[in-house]
Amino acid sequence: MYKDWIKLENDCKLCLKCRLAEKRNNVVFGVGNTKSKVLFVGEGPGENEDLQGEPFVGRAGRLLDEMLNEFGFSRKKNIYIANIVKCRPPNNRDPLPEEQEKCIFWLREQFKLICPSIIVCLGRIAAAKMIKPDIKITKEHGTFFKKRNLIFMPTLHPAAILRNPNMKNEAISDFSKLKSYYEKIL
Numbered sequence: 379m380y381k382d383w384i385k386l387e388n389d390c391k392l393c394l395k396c397r398l399a400e401k402r403n404n405v406v407f408g409v410g411n412t413k414s415k416v417l418f419v420g421e422g423p424g425e426n427e428d429l430q431g432e433p434f435v436g437r438a439g440r441l442l443d444e445m446l447n448e449f450g451f452s453r454k455k456n457i458y459i460a461n462i463v464k465c466r467p468p469n470n471r472d473p474l475p476e477e478q479e480k481c482i483f484w485l486r487e488q489f490k491l492i493c494p495s496i497i498v499c500l501g502r503i504a505a506a507k508m509i510k511p512d513i514k515i516t517k518e519h520g521t522f523f524k525k526r527n528l529i530f531m532p533t534l535h536p537a538a539i540l541r542n543p544n545m546k547n548e549a550i551s552d553f554s555k556l557k558s559y560y561e562k563i564l
């Protein structure tokens with residue numbers, strides 16, 4: 379287990395565990411306050427994230443920031459955001475199970491150093507990997523799952539909300555539940 383965040387980040391940025399390393403511009407390690415109580419986990423970097431080296435910086439990211447800010451959360455202040463895979467899958471395809479399995483090593487190490495109280499899974503891929511493989515995100519988003527003494531909440535992926543703006547109210551309701559939980563654990 380890593381004891382030092384900088385060493386973890388440096389090693390992750392040199393990772394060659396899977397073939398996604400071959401075409402990356404940047405390893406997208408994560409962003410935010412490493413002492414946060416809330417860890418957000420997405421699926422993997424897209425084009426903008428690969429170019430800038432930061433998660434959720436495209437259109438979906440702007441929507442995510444807008445919803446976070448509405449509830450007093452911010453990547454600069456009180457949350458941490460990372461992805462299941464740290465390198466961009468070609469043409470934004472879903473990360474393959476073996477890519478997820480290799481890369482989640484880094485997320486586990488991040489998790490152990492951050493020690494969050496709740497993990498919010500953004501979208502089906504992250505929720506399936508972290509909560510249960512057969513999760514039905516459209517039905518089960520906003521539910522709190524307890525697993526090994528940890529709380530997980532799946533929510534809708536901001537890119538899915540951009541495709542279907544009707545879903546935004548449901549995501550807002552999930553964020554509102556998160557905020558109530560957060561206020562209790564502060």
Ligand code: URA
Nearest residue numbers: 420421422423433434
């Ligand atoms: N979608 C994700 O799941 N993660 C990102 O970092 C960007 C878009």
